[in-house]
Amino acid sequence: MLLIRNNAGLKVFIAEMKKKGHRIGFVPTMGALHDGHLALVKQAADLCDVVVCSIFVNPTQFNDPADLEKYPRPIARDIELLHSVGCDLLYLPEVADVYPPDLDTTLRLKPGALANVMEGEFRPGHFEGVMQVVKRLLDLVGPDLLVMGQKDYQQVSVIRYMLKKLRLPVKLHVAETIREADGLARSSRNVRLTRKWRSIAPVIHKTLSETRQNLAKMPPKQLAEAGFNALSDAGLRPEYFRIVDGTTLLEIKQPGKHEVIVACTAAWAGDVRLIDNIILKP
C-alpha cells in the first residue's frame, strides 16, 4: 500500500491509474478504523481495480470543538488495518492540503431539506462540512465509485443529493452496517464507551429492531415515541428517534404511502454520541 500525504503525489498516482484504464474506488474516512470501514474497503476492492482510502478528520463538519479534539486518531493502527485489507493507496493529507488558503473550497450548494432534520437539527452546519469535504476529496481523487456506509443513512442521502445536483461523474455504493455480536453498530466512537455504557449501548439496535417488528401494529408517531422512551428508560439520552421516509427523511404518518421507511436515532451514552438506523420497509 502506498501512503501519500500531498496532493502532487496523489495527482501522479491517479493519473497513472487512469492511464492504465483502472477503475478507482474511493473510501473517505476520518480514521479510527473498524470492521465497518474495512468492509467498505473490501467492497471497493471487489468492485474496482484500485482502492484509494483517505483519512482526514475534517474540522468543518464538527459543530462541537470538544468533539473534534476528542476524535480518536490511532494512525499507525489504521495504516496496518488498511494494508491488511488490500487498500492500494492511503491519502493522508493535512488541513492545508484539503483547504489550501489560495483555493476557494467553499461549496455553494445548500443541502436543503435533507440536512435540516435529525442530525441537522442537533449538529447545525454538519452536513455543509461533510458536503464540502467530500466534494473536495472527489475533486482530488476523481474516483469512479464512492463507497459509503448505511450507518450514516442521512449522510449518504445528502451525498447522493450532492452527486445528483452537481452532476458529478461518480457512482455511489452503499454498504450495510457492520455490527458487534450484540447488535451495536461499529463506530469509531465506540472505543470511548466506558464498560457501563458499552453494556447499555446495544439497546439502540434492539429498540430499532423492535420498531421494525411493530411497524404494522402501531401508528409511526407512537412507535417513535416508544423507541425514544425505551432508550431513555435504559439510561441513554436520546436526541431523536424518528420514523422517516427513506428518500425525503421527513416523518411519516401512513406507512402504506411510502416505498422506503427508515427508523433513525441518535443518543448519548455518557459523553459519547451514537447514531444508528434500520430500514423498516422494504
Ligand code: PAF
Ligand atoms: O463518515 C465520515 O467518516 C465522514 O463524515 C466523511 C464522509 C469521511 C467526511 O469527512
